[in-house]
Amino acid sequence: MAVKALYDYDFPSADRIENFGDDQLVYVHWAGNPLFCSAAAFRAPRATPFGEFVAAMVQPWAASDPEFDPASIAGWQLFDEPLAADPQRSLAELGIGHKSLLTFRTA
Amino acid sequence: MSLTERPPATSAPAKKLPVKQRYSLLTRDLDWEPSYVNRADLYPYTSYEGIVVHDWDGWEDPFRLTVDAYHKYQSEKDKRLYAVLDSFAQSQGHLTLSDASYLNSIKLFIQGVTPLEYAAHRHFAYLARYLEGPAPRFAALCQSIDELRHAQTQIHTISNYNKYYGGFHSWSKMHDRVWYLSVTKSLFDDAMSAGPFEFLVSISFSFEYLLTNLLFVPFMSGASFNGDMPTMSFGFSAQSDESRHMTLGLEAIKFLLEQDEANVPIIQGWIDKWFWRSYRMSALVAGMMDYMLPKPVMSWKEAFELYFEDQMLGGLFPDLAYYGITPPRHVQDAIAEKDKLSHEVYKILHNFSFAAAFTTSTPSDDHMAWLSAQYPDTFDRYYRPTWEKHRSVEAGGGRVFFQGLPQLCQVCQIPIAFTERDDPTRISFRHSEFRGETFHTCSDGCQWIFDREPEKYVQAWLPVHQIYQGNCGGPTVPDVLAWYGIQEGDNGEYAGSPDQQQWAEWHQPAKGGN
Numbered sequence: 001m002a003v004k005a006l007y008d009y010d011f012p013s014a015d016r017i018e019n020f021g022d023d024q025l026v027y028v029h030w031a032g033n034p035l036f037c038s039a040a041a042f043r044a045p046r047a048t049p050f051g052e053f054v055a056a057m058v059q060p061w062a063a064s065d066p067e068f069d070p071a072s073i074a075g076w077q078l079f080d081e082p083l084a085a086d087p088q089r090s091l092a093e094l095g096i097g098h099k100s101l102l103t104f105r106t107a
Numbered sequence: 108m109s110l111t112e113r114p115p116a117t118s119a120p121a122k123k124l125p126v127k128q129r130y131s132l133l134t135r136d137l138d139w140e141p142s143y144v145n146r147a148d149l150y151p152y153t154s155y156e157g158i159v160v161h162d163w164d165g166w167e168d169p170f171r172l173t174v175d176a177y178h179k180y181q182s183e184k185d186k187r188l189y190a191v192l193d194s195f196a197q198s199q200g201h202l203t204l205s206d207a208s209y210l211n212s213i214k215l216f217i218q219g220v221t222p223l224e225y226a227a228h229r230h231f232a233y234l235a236r237y238l239e240g241p242a243p244r245f246a247a248l249c250q251s252i253d254e255l256r257h258a259q260t261q262i263h264t265i266s267n268y269n270k271y272y273g274g275f276h277s278w279s280k281m282h283d284r285v286w287y288l289s290v291t292k293s294l295f296d297d298a299m300s301a302g303p304f305e306f307l308v309s310i311s312f313s314f315e316y317l318l319t320n321l322l323f324v325p326f327m328s329g330a331s332f333n334g335d336m337p338t339m340s341f342g343f344s345a346q347s348d349e350s351r352h353m354t355l356g357l358e359a360i361k362f363l364l365e366q367d368e369a370n371v372p373i374i375q376g377w378i379d380k381w382f383w384r385s386y387r388m389s390a391l392v393a394g395m396m397d398y399m400l401p402k403p404v405m406s407w408k409e410a411f412e413l414y415f416e417d418q419m420l421g422g423l424f425p426d427l428a429y430y431g432i433t434p435p436r437h438v439q440d441a442i443a444e445k446d447k448l449s450h451e452v453y454k455i456l457h458n459f460s461f462a463a464a465f466t467t468s469t470p471s472d473d474h475m476a477w478l479s480a481q482y483p484d485t486f487d488r489y490y491r492p493t494w495e496k497h498r499s500v501e502a503g504g505g506r507v508f509f510q511g512l513p514q515l516c517q518v519c520q521i522p523i524a525f526t527e528r529d530d531p532t533r534i535s536f537r538h539s540e541f542r543g544e545t546f547h548t549c550s551d552g553c554q555w556i557f558d559r560e561p562e563k564y565v566q567a568w569l570p571v572h573q574i575y576q577g578n579c580g581g582p583t584v585p586d587v588l589a590w591y592g593i594q595e596g597d598n599g600e601y602a603g604s605p606d607q608q609q610w611a612e613w614h615q616p617a618k619g620g621n
Contacts, residue, residue: 025572037522041514
């Protein structure tokens, strides 16, 4: 159903990827940890290797929980599918696109 | 003629007209048929939404109020309210509040609700110009003036606290900028950018009729229980207006449903959308009721059962069934989460109050005992353990905040923190694709709303994404807080905050000596 309007209703998305240059938004959810109310949002370069993304952005955030142990990250999902998260490959190479939702669990 | 002499009476005093006739002369009779302008040019907005109105005079006015009667009545109410404000201020009434932390709920009110009153004033003024019938135009005019008066009296009432407490100073700027206030602002922007009939169903019906008791009464009862006489008096002062607004909402929807059968599915769609939009916004009230009042009034769950399930689903919707209207889509999802909602929302506020113009704290033992009694099926099992963990971190001198930014719902703009209907431990993530881009929503209700009008919601000004685009003062938390207008001490943890420390100082036992 289209928006009812008196004119041609056509506006660009406020968060289209062009607005983020070489970067994009990525959401990361720590499943099973209710200390965090929601997933976190990050702005990261598409070319950044996954391992660097985790070390530079995800781990400092996860450390909001004083019990967080980086070695305990047990597995990743991209939306609902398991992700073979090769730390050397970039977000783009792993198919992690703009506004993707990543989930990890801890052992 | 001397000054003391009265002029001779020339005629008997004019008889007073009966109220009904007087009302008719002063409102409907002021309308006229345009002669040199097309009706469609005069009223350009009343057809494109697909609503058909055959007879604008079919509008029944529930209150036969004229402008002079209206002003007389309102000015009496104002006098009473301002007398209370004066006496409270003169007697240092703020010292008799239950606790300084109570004011967090009032900060939320002036930052989140008062600007909506002003927005409503503006849009009802627009309806007072553009609705085609004189009676609904006049009703909209009265409501427009009411809303302006509500905005003013709330500002006058609540700003008294600005002298002594944090978080009350920049609410207007904050409303336009701060992440949790975008929840309330974007809801009203959504309604104001819709057509006049959708606005009536959204604000007059769904907001003012269906949910007003849930949105408004908890703040006023909270005020009464926690010693906030001014806010309570404001509530009383607004109550008769609110009941008039509720009646307008109901009259509007019945009028539209009676005009043409083709209106029914359009209105049902708006009820479905706006119930969920308003209900999602009321989640902030749920968190306030259960966690922010030092002396709680009733739980969110109890209020929801009384004001929504009993009064609306039990009382109103059986009446509307006559017109072919069914209870709002996704209403069962709302009922199913009444044991979870407030806990999930306060968790968000507690995680992020470092970036808010109010403070939060982990509930005390007494408070947790109350929550456990109110929520026997969920609190001890799902929420107490997390609060205990916060407690243990705090015992070691720490405080857990979310060191980052949250993922927001594209529609309600609340962090995506609500859980699946059948599993309070699993966050409900929904996403849609539109023009090759992914959009995330927090629930089936918000996803349904997005999918219905994606062209509208792709434009959402999501605070988190705006920060990441560099539009909010800079890349660091202090940059953003400065741009928000949040000052040191407005935000964060209540324990140790300036409000808490000053309160303790003011309430020290009087020192003896000479």
